[in-house]
Amino acid sequence: MEDKFRNKSFFISTYGCQMNEEDSEKLSGILKKMGYKRAENKLSADLIIFNTCCVRENAELKVYGNLGALKKLKKQRPELIIALCGCMMQQKGMAEKVIKKFPFVDIIFGTHNAYKFPEYLNRVNHQNVSVIEIQDKEDGIVEGVPIDRESSVKAFVTIMYGCNNFCAYCIVPYVRGRERSRKPEDIENEIKELVSKGYKEVTLLGQNVNSYGKNLNPRVNFSELLRRINNVDGIERIRFMTSHPKDLTDDVIDVISECDKICEHIHLPVQSGSTRILKKMNRNYSKEQYLALVSEIKHKIPDASITTDIIVGFPGETEEDFEETLNLAEGVEFDSAFTFIYSKREGTPAYKIEEQISDDVKHERFNRLVEVINKSAAKKNKVYEGRIEEVLVEGPSKNDSTKLMGRTRTGKLVNFQGDKAFIGELVKVEITKATSFSLLGRQI
Ligand code: 5AD
Ligand code: SF4
Numbered sequence: 001m002e003d004k005f006r007n008k009s010f011f012i013s014t015y016g017c018q019m020n021e022e023d024s025e026k027l028s029g030i031l032k033k034m035g036y037k038r039a040e041n042k043l044s045a046d047l048i049i050f051n052t053c054c055v056r057e058n059a060e061l062k063v064y065g066n067l068g069a070l071k072k073l074k075k076q077r078p079e080l081i082i083a084l085c086g087c088m089m090q091q092k093g094m095a096e097k098v099i100k101k102f103p104f105v106d107i108i109f110g111t112h113n114a115y116k117f118p119e120y121l122n123r124v125n126h127q128n129v130s131v132i133e134i135q136d137k138e139d140g141i142v143e144g145v146p147i148d149r150e151s152s153v154k155a156f157v158t159i160m161y162g163c164n165n166f167c168a169y170c171i172v173p174y175v176r177g178r179e180r181s182r183k184p185e186d187i188e189n190e191i192k193e194l195v196s197k198g199y200k201e202v203t204l205l206g207q208n209v210n211s212y213g214k215n216l217n218p219r220v221n222f223s224e225l226l227r228r229i230n231n232v233d234g235i236e237r238i239r240f241m242t243s244h245p246k247d248l249t250d251d252v253i254d255v256i257s258e259c260d261k262i263c264e265h266i267h268l269p270v271q272s273g274s275t276r277i278l279k280k281m282n283r284n285y286s287k288e289q290y291l292a293l294v295s296e297i298k299h300k301i302p303d304a305s306i307t308t309d310i311i312v313g314f315p316g317e318t319e320e321d322f323e324e325t326l327n328l329a330e331g332v333e334f335d336s337a338f339t340f341i342y343s344k345r346e347g348t349p350a351y352k353i354e355e356q357i358s359d360d361v362k363h364e365r366f367n368r369l370v371e372v373i374n375k376s377a378a379k380k381n382k383v384y385e386g387r388i389e390e391v392l393v394e395g396p397s398k399n400d401s402t403k404l405m406g407r408t409r410t411g412k413l414v415n416f417q418g419d420k421a422f423i424g425e426l427v428k429v430e431i432t433k434a435t436s437f438s439l440l441g442r443q444i
Contacts, residue, residue: 005031005121008046009039015062016053018205018241019176020086022147022156023114024051027085029146030117043073047081047121052088054171056343060088067102074104081124083107085114090175091347095132103130110134111176115142138162138177143186153394153424154201154237155194159187159225163207165244167271168282168350169314169342172207181206181213184220184228195234198424200392204229204240210247223251230259236426237392237409241267242309245293246284257300264301265411268293269309273328274321277314282349287328294332305335305380305410312369313342313362315353322365326372333376335410336437341366374436381434384412388444391429393422408439416441 010031014024027049028038039045050066053059063084074080082105089095090110099105107120112135120131141161149155160181163173191202204225206212212222220228229238238261243252245268256262268290272278275286297304310325329337341362344351389408397403397415404418406427415438416429422443429441 005035008036009044010036010047010049011039011042011045012049012051013042013066014051015059016051016055016087018156018203019158019207020051020053021150022158022205023086023111024049025147025149025156026145027051027114027117028148030115032148033146034118034121046079047083049083049085052084052086054088054091054094054175054345056340057345058343063088064101067098067105071102071104081106081121083109083117083120085109085111085117087111087171087175090134091171095134099130099132106130108132108134112138115145138180141180141182143182151394152198153392154203155199156205157187157190157194157202158182158205159209159240160206160212164211165208165284166282166349168280168353169311169345169348171345171348174347176207179208179211179214181216183216184213184225187225188228188232191229191232191235195232200235200424200426201237201239202229202235204238206240207242208244208247209240210243210249210252221251223249223255226252226255226262227259230255230261235261238262239265239411243268245270245290248293250296253297253300256304263409263411264304265307265409266297266304267307267309268297270328270332271309271311272314272317272321273325274317277317277321280316280350280353281311281314287324291328291331303410305412306332307336307338307411308332308334309338309340310369310373311340311342312365313357315342315350315357316355317342317357317365322368326369329369329372329376333380334373335380335412336377337373339366339369339373378434378436381412381436381439383434384408384431384439385434387431388428389414389431389439389441390426391416391441392426393418393424395423396420413438414441415439416443418443 012024014020050063052063089108095108106124123131162177162179164179166173210222213220270290273287391406391414393404393406397405403415405415428444430444431439431441433440
């Protein structure tokens, strides 16, 4: 432990996806190793970090708003260190733009050099200058970074970094670089260590887990990796995300149905129900191919929950295209969906398409889609009423701390009355009531 950081505290605000959450857990692990402690809140922290996202414009606007609010705090406490990192910072010219607007920021770094954070902190402390370091190119994978996880029950485990797909709307390949897979041994060892600490569930993370292993020598594909992890003693549940429909193969569906620890849940972003728009999005599958995949999943894993991501208002989307999306959602009956209004991202191919859709039309389509999704989510949840489900207890309920919350194997959120001693355990719960968003139950 480095003494000069003892008694100092940090606060991390994380925006965006699970990948960013895991990156923040790594930053937290690095800081704790240096002697820092977690602060109770932003106001009392010696170091405030924003781990940013740029997938949609909203995420960026939130960062600007929250940074603006820190100006006063920094004036009152000039020794406060403010750091910015993550996807938004990795965009070309962004760091310069941010430092011009918010000159009180001390450290800015991108997605490829977080492991160098202690060096940046030392430079700020010794030289009293701002440190801006964005690496253009990704290094190889840096193993062994300490991770301070939010949960002691379930853990994210990144199996691959980056993305090679270049969907026309998406900024991720530009800020996270090309696909790089971790070695299966490193992943297995991390999971064994998690088991030794009492973890019961892992979620394997990657932008497109189905193309895992392509850069490995010897090559190991995703279904082989899943089988290897299923053989790790002591882990009870294995989840993964995100699957790309163009790469989800039959053998992965077979592995889910055959391996006892792999949960019956597939997150399979469709993005649009119109083949014409899917083509413009550069998704590389048609509506029919997506529907055939869904049929295959439902046939081989009858209990599976299927969730998705859908974007409305992609440039050029007509009312007919959108109705195809609605029809697809009605037909598939998703268990839930993340629904997004298309957001124009500079640097992506879709940015230059002229037929942008008006905000009014986008919002109107969004509302119609949400209605369809809520209806199918309620219907899919209703089936659970009266069933007895295995629930992994994650902690107290968010809205009612006298209750516990956990998830079924299919990823359904369950709230139920129970003893806190069961946190971290697999328990049996009888489902008494379902809504669109969660289930209520009674422990038996
Ligand atoms: N606008 C709206 N939604 C987007 N997504 C990615 N880029 C954009 C964008 N520019 C959505 C996709 C993806 C999810 C993580 O975010 O649906 O699957
Ligand atoms: Fe973005 Fe497409 Fe890669 Fe997903 S698969 S991260 S949507 S480019």
